[in-house]
Amino acid sequence: MATVESWAGNIQDIGPIYPFVGTEVILWVIGVALWIAWHIWQALNENREYREEAAKYTKGENLLKAIRGDRIT
Amino acid sequence: MASELGALTVIFTELYYWLTVVIMFFIHVGFCMYEVGVSRHKNHMHTLMKNTMLIPLVTITFFFFGWWIYFAFPNGPGITGGLVSAPWAEPWNELMGPHMGGNPATDTVTADDTVLWARLNGVFWAAFLLFSWTAASIVSGAVIERVRSFAFWLLAILVGSVTWVIDAAWGWHPDGWMVQLLGYHDAYASGVIHAIAGGSALAYLYLLGPRIGKFAADGTPRDLRPHNPWLVSIGLFLIYTGFWGFYAACNVPIIDVQDGDGTFFSATNIYLQPTTLSAITVNFLMSLSGGLLTGYVMSRGNGFWTYSGGLAGIIAASAGNDLYHPIQALVTAAAGTWFMYVVHNWVERTFKIDDAVGAVAVHGYAGFFGVVVAGFWLWGYPSSPNEAYAAINPVGQFAGAMIMFWVLGFFPALILGLIMKAAGILRIPRAIELAGLDIGEVQSHYTIRDDIRAAEEELARSGAT
Numbered sequence: 339m340a341t342v343e344s345w346a347g348n349i350q351d352i353g354p355i356y357p358f359v360g361t362e363v364i365l366w367v368i369g370v371a372l373w374i375a376w377h378i379w380q381a382l383n384e385n386r387e388y389r390e391e392a393a394k395y396t397k398g399e400n401l402l403k404a405i406r407g408d409r410i411t
Numbered sequence: 412m413a414s415e416l417g418a419l420t421v422i423f424t425e426l427y428y429w430l431t432v433v434i435m436f437f438i439h440v441g442f443c444m445y446e447v448g449v450s451r452h453k454n455h456m457h458t459l460m461k462n463t464m465l466i467p468l469v470t471i472t473f474f475f476f477g478w479w480i481y482f483a484f485p486n487g488p489g490i491t492g493g494l495v496s497a498p499w500a501e502p503w504n505e506l507m508g509p510h511m512g513g514n515p516a517t518d519t520v521t522a523d524d525t526v527l528w529a530r531l532n533g534v535f536w537a538a539f540l541l542f543s544w545t546a547a548s549i550v551s552g553a554v555i556e557r558v559r560s561f562a563f564w565l566l567a568i569l570v571g572s573v574t575w576v577i578d579a580a581w582g583w584h585p586d587g588w589m590v591q592l593l594g595y596h597d598a599y600a601s602g603v604i605h606a607i608a609g610g611s612a613l614a615y616l617y618l619l620g621p622r623i624g625k626f627a628a629d630g631t632p633r634d635l636r637p638h639n640p641w642l643v644s645i646g647l648f649l650i651y652t653g654f655w656g657f658y659a660a661c662n663v664p665i666i667d668v669q670d671g672d673g674t675f676f677s678a679t680n681i682y683l684q685p686t687t688l689s690a691i692t693v694n695f696l697m698s699l700s701g702g703l704l705t706g707y708v709m710s711r712g713n714g715f716w717t718y719s720g721g722l723a724g725i726i727a728a729s730a731g732n733d734l735y736h737p738i739q740a741l742v743t744a745a746a747g748t749w750f751m752y753v754v755h756n757w758v759e760r761t762f763k764i765d766d767a768v769g770a771v772a773v774h775g776y777a778g779f780f781g782v783v784v785a786g787f788w789l790w791g792y793p794s795s796p797n798e799a800y801a802a803i804n805p806v807g808q809f810a811g812a813m814i815m816f817w818v819l820g821f822f823p824a825l826i827l828g829l830i831m832k833a834a835g836i837l838r839i840p841r842a843i844e845l846a847g848l849d850i851g852e853v854q855s856h857y858t859i860r861d862d863i864r865a866a867e868e869e870l871a872r873s874g875a876t
Contacts, residue, residue, distance in 0.1 A: 362503035395842040404846035
């Protein structure tokens with residue numbers, strides 16, 4: 339939905355120019371939800387990666403190999 | 412925007428802040444280079460991503476609530492009044508989006524609001540946002556090579572979009588309660604940005620503990636030297652570069668400062684007191700010089716601490732750099748650099764605090780020092796054009812420094828860190844810290860490199876020439 343239909347009129351009468359003026363609160367809620375969802379995804383992913391990685395290092399000489407810079411298979 | 416002179420003034424101001432934002436971006440480039448230069452090879456990507464991702468996280472949260480806090484909280488609220496109405500800074504307000512300054516679409520803002528804010532709200536917001544990145548990024552460097560990204564990013568949002576903004580509303584706003592009651596003066600943010608960030612970093616460092624190997628069994632600190640001192644050098648030079656934009660962004664470029672009859676146009680500091688770009692440019696360079704000279708002497712020519720000394724010098728003089736004589740700026744910077752270096756070494760040895768980049772020292776201790784010393788140099792100066800407000804004084808400045816470093820810096824970060832620690836998500840697991848923080852998808856980078864090396868070795872064994 340176009341907020342501005344023509345630039346030919348009196349420019350001094352023009353206020354906001356983005357589409358869907360009036361939906362700002364909904365947009366804010368969507369933005370906040372996306373922000374929180376990102377943190378949840380990141381935290382879950384980070385914790386899973388650390389669990390898996392830490393478990394790998396408990397096997398045999400893996401931690402010593404990693405410290406030396408050798409590849410762990 | 413009907414008068415050409417009025418339009419030129421508004422559009423010049425818009426362009427002025429836009430330029431400061433671009434220049435301040437160098438601060439963040441510098442911080443990233445600095446941190447990666449200091450970190451060890453096994454932690455590069457984690458270090459880089461930890462700092463880089465604070466950019467989007469602080470940006471969106473500063474949009475969602477940070478900008479509004481600055482305008483709504485000058486009274487505390489509850490100290491000199493209630494919340495202040497600031498519709499143009501509410502994230503759902505029409506003035507937070509592209510706007511031509513004409514008739515408002517809603518009754519939340521007036522025609523006067525739209526005329527004033529339509530072209531300036533965005534660039535003001537961006538300039539403050541770059542301050543927010545800086546505050547959060549200061550903390551980032553201190554905690555490298557051991558903090559979990561999730562725990563750091565929550566702290567970055569706390570500092571970048573909440574606590575520093577509250578302190579700006581209190582002490583870096585023409586009508587902030589600290590300005591009114593304490594006579595607080597901090598023109599270029601010794602306390603408002605640097606002390607609070609240093610205090611926040613110290614809280615997380617206290618809870619995290621040192622990196623493995625930082626201290627010998629007898630408690631002697633080991634020097635975990637930067638893996639790439641040249642990257643560190645360039646990073647710090649870029650931070651200096653960005654600091655020029657930071658100083659300019661702390662000013663209002665042109666405004667009528669005449670009280671009563673007549674007009675007199677001038678630049679002002681954040682408190683709307685007249686100043687000039689000339690004055691702060693000379694003092695910036697003199698305080699940089701005082702810091703470099705002292706850092707070199709104190710560290711016996713150690714590059715890391717010489718550059719850091721330059722930064723600490725600027726920060727130590729920043730609270731009063733709108734008013735100091737250049738030699739006062741030089742001396743204040745030198746003394747502040749000496750102070751931060753001595754305190755850093757004492758804290759490191761005594762409390763086993765492992766501040767990887769010296770951030771608590773350069774920003775926290777030097778910033779605290781700068782706020783306090785300004786109270787003596789500038790004793791009796793007005794803190795505001797409003798004559799009803801308290802004058803600058805040592806007690807008010809000391810109280811202000813305590814609020815910045817401890818009340819809004821250390822303690823909120825300590826509470827967040829305690830929650831993270833109780834949940835077991837503050838520090839990287841020990842085995843991973845030993846092996847290196849670059850794991851998972853990031854580690855595959857090294858796997859590919861191994862594959863390439865294996866292929867090259869295979870070619871070599873096959874006799875390829």
